[in-house]
Amino acid sequence: MKEQKVSRPKARLPRGFRDRSGAEIAAERKILDTIRTVYESYGFAPLETPAFEYTDALGKFLPDVDRPNEGVFSLQDDDGQWLSLRYDHTAPLARYVAENFQFLPKPFRRYAVGPVWRNEKPGPGRFRQFTQFDADTVGSNSSTADAELLMMLADTLEALCLERGEYVVKVNNRKLLDGVLEAAFVDNSRRGTVLRAVDKLDRLGVDGVRALLGEGRKDDSGDFTKGAGLNETQIERVLTFSTPGATLDSVAPAVAGSAAGEAGLKELEAILSVVRGCGFGEERIAFDTGIVRGLDYYTGPVFEAQLTFKVKNDDGQDVVFGSVAGGGRYDDLVARFTGQTVPATGVSIGVSRLLTAMTQRGLTGSTAPLIVVLAMGDAAGSFAVACELRAAGFAAEAYVGNKKVPDQLKYADKRGAALVVMEGDDERDKGEIILKDLKAGAEVAKTVETRADWVGARAGQSIVKRANLVAEVEKLLGRT
RNA sequence: GCAGCUGUAGCUCAGUUGGUUAGAGCGCCGGAUUGUGGAUCCGGAGGUCGGCGGUUCGAACCCACCCAGCUGUACCA
Numbered sequence: 001m002k003e004q005k006v007s008r009p010k011a012r013l014p015r016g017f018r019d020r021s022g023a024e025i026a027a028e029r030k031i032l033d034t035i036r037t038v039y040e041s042y043g044f045a046p047l048e049t050p051a052f053e054y055t056d057a058l059g060k061f062l063p064d065v066d067r068p069n070e071g072v073f074s075l076q077d078d079d080g081q082w083l084s085l086r087y088d089h090t091a092p093l094a095r096y097v098a099e100n101f102q103f104l105p106k107p108f109r110r111y112a113v114g115p116v117w118r119n120e121k122p123g124p125g126r127f128r129q130f131t132q133f134d135a136d137t138v139g140s141n142s143s144t145a146d147a148e149l150l151m152m153l154a155d156t157l158e159a160l161c162l163e164r165g166e167y168v169v170k171v172n173n174r175k176l177l178d179g180v181l182e183a184a185f186v187d188n189s190r191r192g193t194v195l196r197a198v199d200k201l202d203r204l205g206v207d208g209v210r211a212l213l214g215e216g217r218k219d220d221s222g223d224f225t226k227g228a229g230l231n232e233t234q235i236e237r238v239l240t241f242s243t244p245g246a247t248l249d250s251v252a253p254a255v256a257g258s259a260a261g262e263a264g265l266k267e268l269e270a271i272l273s274v275v276r277g278c279g280f281g282e283e284r285i286a287f288d289t290g291i292v293r294g295l296d297y298y299t300g301p302v303f304e305a306q307l308t309f310k311v312k313n314d315d316g317q318d319v320v321f322g323s324v325a326g327g328g329r330y331d332d333l334v335a336r337f338t339g340q341t342v343p344a345t346g347v348s349i350g351v352s353r354l355l356t357a358m359t360q361r362g363l364t365g366s367t368a369p370l371i372v373v374l375a376m377g378d379a380a381g382s383f384a385v386a387c388e389l390r391a392a393g394f395a396a397e398a399y400v401g402n403k404k405v406p407d408q409l410k411y412a413d414k415r416g417a418a419l420v421v422m423e424g425d426d427e428r429d430k431g432e433i434i435l436k437d438l439k440a441g442a443e444v445a446k447t448v449e450t451r452a453d454w455v456g457a458r459a460g461q462s463i464v465k466r467a468n469l470v471a472e473v474e475k476l477l478g479r480t
Numbered sequence: 481g482c483a484g485c486u487g488u489a490g491c492u493c494a495g496u497u498g499g500u501u502a503g504a505g506c507g508c509c510g511g512a513u514u515g516u517g518g519a520u521c522c523g524g525a526g527g528u529c530g531g532c533g534g535u536u537c538g539a540a541c542c543c544a545c546c547c548a549g550c551u552g553u554a555c556c557a
Binding site: 011015058059070071072087088091118120121123124196217224225226294295296297374376404405406407408409410411412413414420422424425426434436438441442444445446448450451454455456457458459460461 | 481482490512513514515516517518519520548549550551552553554555556557
């Protein structure tokens with residue numbers, strides 16, 4: 001009988017998702033702890049909502065049953081209702097506030113952290129699951145709420161050990177650009193296209209955006225993007241407004257006569273007056289007309305935090321790192337549920353992006369040095385040793401595999417263990433125990449030529465009294 | 481969605497104008513070594529050459545279609 005070839009599944013990650021382990025998790029934990037500490041010090045309280053929401057609660061409609069909507073991961077519950085994984089923390093917040101409105105203190109201030117999912121095409125540095133850390137104030141239309149978020153963001157970045165000048169929190173107001181468009185007689189139907197074009201200013205440059213505001217732009221691959229179709233005068237007015245270096249005074253004429261524009265100016269003045277009054281200068285929080293944010297739901301102030309230092313991409317090339325946090329005011333989100341307008345403002349930190357940048361700045365998450373106790377005959381004995389070391393505050397494991405000693409050492413090596421403890425029959429009889437410093441041994445190995453020399457060298461090893469185990473280990477590893 | 485590039489062992493890749501049995505390094509397993517990590521040496525397992533058709537005496541290689549991945553771009557509540 002012939003062997004039937006069994007078809008096996010290919011071991012592979014779904015596109016756009018990542019496995020993470022060890023140092024990366026430890027580093028992220030450090031970042032999350034820091035952000036949490038700052039947010040809580042500002043009086044924001046944690047709120048956890050589930051990964052799934054009803055699809056309509058996320059603001060998605062259901063055009064056809066097979067594909068509830070692009071962009072979200074969805075599935076149908078056994079009662080036929082559609083559920084979707086959250087794509088941000090803001091939509092679940094709106095649902096929560098609407099559902100619990102009568103019980104909540106207003107303004108309601110909460111932070112939320114966790115993974116969000118987007119069913120989109122992944123790219124370099126762009127995944128279908130990533131972590132966001134949000135803080136929002138719901139139920140206040142005061143500019144102090146916006147100003148507070150800007151300051152909190154600046155403080156958070158410094159708590160993460162970024163120096164003054166290595167980051168800048170930028171603020172703008174949607175109403176200003178609305179004013180410019182109004183004053184330039186740009187049709188309201190083109191507003192979205194214009195916003196998206198201006199948002200690409202940092203990536204495409206002035207010429208690229210000019211093309212997108214006009215007829216359109218052909219990219220490197222030859223693909224053509226239809227533009228907003230503005231005329232020369234209109235394009236110039238938008239570009240003049242958006243180009244860096246504007247001040248509140250310098251943009252005032254461009255929006256004069258527009259109610260929206262003047263309201264935007266007032267809001268920005270109010271925000272900046274609080275911020276400056278608290279001692280936050282230009283180098284930390286700055287007005288920048290180039291910030292627009294793509295999202296439709298922003299209605300007023302919009303913010304973005306940017307890193308000013310160079311970061312390397314996977315190919316080792318320097319790239320200008322975009323924003324690591326964004327946010328703004330959205331006054332209409334809760335109204336979807338209650339019909340009642342509830343003003344809100346919030347900020348969201350892209351933790352994964354921030355982690356990439358911080359890692360290159362040398363941030364590392366350290367884990368406790370590991371001690372591996374080899375299995376040499378007496379299983380209970382090796383566990384007793386590990387147990388004793390754990391009680392003394394070390395991370396220690398007894399080897400639970402079934403290999404011989406050389407393989408156990410390879411295992412410890414591969415684990416990155418700092419120390420190996422060996423207690424064979426000979427040592428046990430004499431009331432002794434062997435401590436082997438793997439890092440010291442690795443140094444010795446570099447100069448060893450033959451295998452016999454290496455085996456005989458017992459590199460990095462010392463024999464100590466069994467009774468002094470903890471004290472000797474403390475001497476080698478130091479106390480944590 | 482549009483465009484370009486790439487699919488060969490678990491991973492990274494080589495494979496001559498189309499020619500016999502498709503290779504290397506790493507990793508894995510066994511040994512040199514029953515209680516000492518590295519380096520080295522010996523041996524071994526592991527392949528529908530992305531899929532399906534076509535051209536040919538003969539296809540990993542040429543052609544058509546499909547699929548997947550990567551990169552850019554668009555969309556992104």
